[in-house]
Amino acid sequence: MAYSEKARNFYGNELKGIRQGGLYKEERYIESPQGANIKVEFPMGSSTKQVINFCANNYLGLSSHPDVVKAAHEGLETRGYGMSSVRFICGTQDIHRELENKLTEFLGTEDTVLFPSCMEANAGLFEVMLDKEDAMISDRLVHASIVDGMRLCKAQLFNYKHNNMAHLEEKLQETQNCRFRLIITDGAFSMDGDIAPLDKICELAEKYDAMVMVDDSHATGFMGKTGRGTHEHCGVMGKIDAITTTLGKALGGAAGGCVSGRKEIVELCRQRARPYLFSNTVPPVVVAASIKVIDLLSKTTERRDKLERNTKYFRDKIKEAGFDIKEGVHPIVPIMLYNAKLAQDMARDLYHEGIYVIGFSFPVVPQGQARIRVQISADHEIEHIDKAIAAFTKVGAKYNILGKKRDEIIAAYGM
Amino acid sequence: MAEDIKKLIIDYVKKEYLEEDSGIDVNENTKLISSGIVDSFSMVSLKMFLEKKFSIKIPDEKATPEAFDSVNNIINLLKEYVKL
Numbered sequence: 001m002a003y004s005e006k007a008r009n010f011y012g013n014e015l016k017g018i019r020q021g022g023l024y025k026e027e028r029y030i031e032s033p034q035g036a037n038i039k040v041e042f043p044m045g046s047s048t049k050q051v052i053n054f055c056a057n058n059y060l061g062l063s064s065h066p067d068v069v070k071a072a073h074e075g076l077e078t079r080g081y082g083m084s085s086v087r088f089i090c091g092t093q094d095i096h097r098e099l100e101n102k103l104t105e106f107l108g109t110e111d112t113v114l115f116p117s118c119m120e121a122n123a124g125l126f127e128v129m130l131d132k133e134d135a136m137i138s139d140r141l142v143h144a145s146i147v148d149g150m151r152l153c154k155a156q157l158f159n160y161k162h163n164n165m166a167h168l169e170e171k172l173q174e175t176q177n178c179r180f181r182l183i184i185t186d187g188a189f190s191m192d193g194d195i196a197p198l199d200k201i202c203e204l205a206e207k208y209d210a211m212v213m214v215d216d217s218h219a220t221g222f223m224g225k226t227g228r229g230t231h232e233h234c235g236v237m238g239k240i241d242a243i244t245t246t247l248g249k250a251l252g253g254a255a256g257g258c259v260s261g262r263k264e265i266v267e268l269c270r271q272r273a274r275p276y277l278f279s280n281t282v283p284p285v286v287v288a289a290s291i292k293v294i295d296l297l298s299k300t301t302e303r304r305d306k307l308e309r310n311t312k313y314f315r316d317k318i319k320e321a322g323f324d325i326k327e328g329v330h331p332i333v334p335i336m337l338y339n340a341k342l343a344q345d346m347a348r349d350l351y352h353e354g355i356y357v358i359g360f361s362f363p364v365v366p367q368g369q370a371r372i373r374v375q376i377s378a379d380h381e382i383e384h385i386d387k388a389i390a391a392f393t394k395v396g397a398k399y400n401i402l403g404k405k406r407d408e409i410i411a412a413y414g415m
Numbered sequence: 416m417a418e419d420i421k422k423l424i425i426d427y428v429k430k431e432y433l434e435e436d437s438g439i440d441v442n443e444n445t446k447l448i449s450s451g452i453v454d455s456f457s458m459v460s461l462k463m464f465l466e467k468k469f470s471i472k473i474p475d476e477k478a479t480p481e482a483f484d485s486v487n488n489i490i491n492l493l494k495e496y497v498k499l
Contacts, residue, residue, distance in 0.1 A: 147456050
């Protein structure tokens with residue numbers, strides 16, 4: 001055993017540093033299925049508390065939907081539990097290809113390949129598409145998994161200010177000599193709930209002969225009139241060269257992701273994307289349930305319509321209550337508090353009121369931009385949202401921030 | 416000369432990293448990386464700008480977040496490669 005005192009102390013000090021920096025992430029034990037009402041054990045060892053969940057990515061409320069659970073059971077019965085293989089040895093079942101085809105149709109692309117997660121799709125895609133004579137031109141606020149994927153790729157990296165099209169155009173002009181350019185963005189950004197202007201991005205891509213890649217994890221299933229994603233929302237279906245997305249959020253929330261787009265890019269991912277080649281296949285039970293999810297969403301827009309109504313209702317009511325929010329249409333609603341301690345204290349008080357939300361601060365969001373992120377779901381009923389508004393109003397009054405704008409909150413609490 | 420270079424880098428940081436309405440002022444001592452004005456991922460464009468401007472190559476192991484944490488730090492780094 002070579003786990004020395006020196007190593008133990010080093011790792012221990014690292015953990016101490018994380019705690020002292022206020023960055024230690026505590027896990028809370030949930031003793032129920034995912035949904036609007038959950039039972040949570042927090043702090044550890046305390047009795048469970050019934051709370052309304054406003055921090056899951058369960059946008060369409062499908063995580064515990066009876067039809068999805070039933071399809072998972074059927075998948076388990078008919079195709080087994082595990083495949084004990086990567087895809088290309090003996091890990092591809094008929095249902096894997098069926099799900100890929102359904103995703104292709106749903107997203108309006110040419111082809112799709114499943115990955116164990118969207119993190120892995122992002123880790124594999126860029127290296128497959130680009131080499132050192134190429135350029136990646138990325139929005140500065142893209143998800144961490146994209147940043148990791150770009151680090152694995154030899155192409156030159158450029159980035160532009162968040163959603164700033166003039167800055168993107170400058171970068172496109174700077175990189176005219178590269179063989180291929182790929183514009184890289186999230187469809188919906190997870191901390192601000194804002195949407196990339198994909199219509200303008202596609203115009204610029206056409207003007208400068210660049211390709212476009214979008215991570216639509218926070219949009220697939222509900223953004224756009226029929227829930228296809230931000231490409232539908234922005235009117236550019238068929239124009240995105242590579243979409244990565246997840247089955248782990250709105251689409252049932254279990255696991256898995258994919259790359260969907262131009263057929264040659266997808267086929268090359270099957271041949272060369274290392275996270276695809278060297279990870280186990282997506283479990284049959286997840287595949288079977290995901291097929292049911294796509295079928296449900298292709299049949300009716302009922303759930304995304306309800307999510308849209310819930311989102312509008314919450315956004316209107318929370319503004320009326322006097323909170324400063326980031327405007328938008330996405331079910332991610334950032335309640336701006338600017339001060340990290342204020343965000344943590346309010347999230348804790350809201351939990352005591354039965355509302356489960358999380359405060360976010362630097363370095364997860366920029367310095368001085370601390371917030372509580374609320375996530376609305378189609379699983380919420382109006383009564384759930386009313387309870388949240390009442391709790392926010394009570395806690396907001398306690399901290400005297402109702403009706404206060406950014407400068408006033410900063411004057412009272414600091415940044 | 417040193418003043419000109421300071422201004423050149425400050426102007427670039429403002430243009431490249433700050434929104435017009437950010438209200439953040441940058442001087443030679445302003446913390447760039449540790450304050451979050453420039454994240455370590457976006458630092459690459461600042462490095463490329465300096466390399467192009469001064470026709471130098473800064474090795475990756477020298478381009479640390481500490482070396483880029485203020486305009487003064489950057490000038491100290493540059494002094495290793497160019498006569499300022």
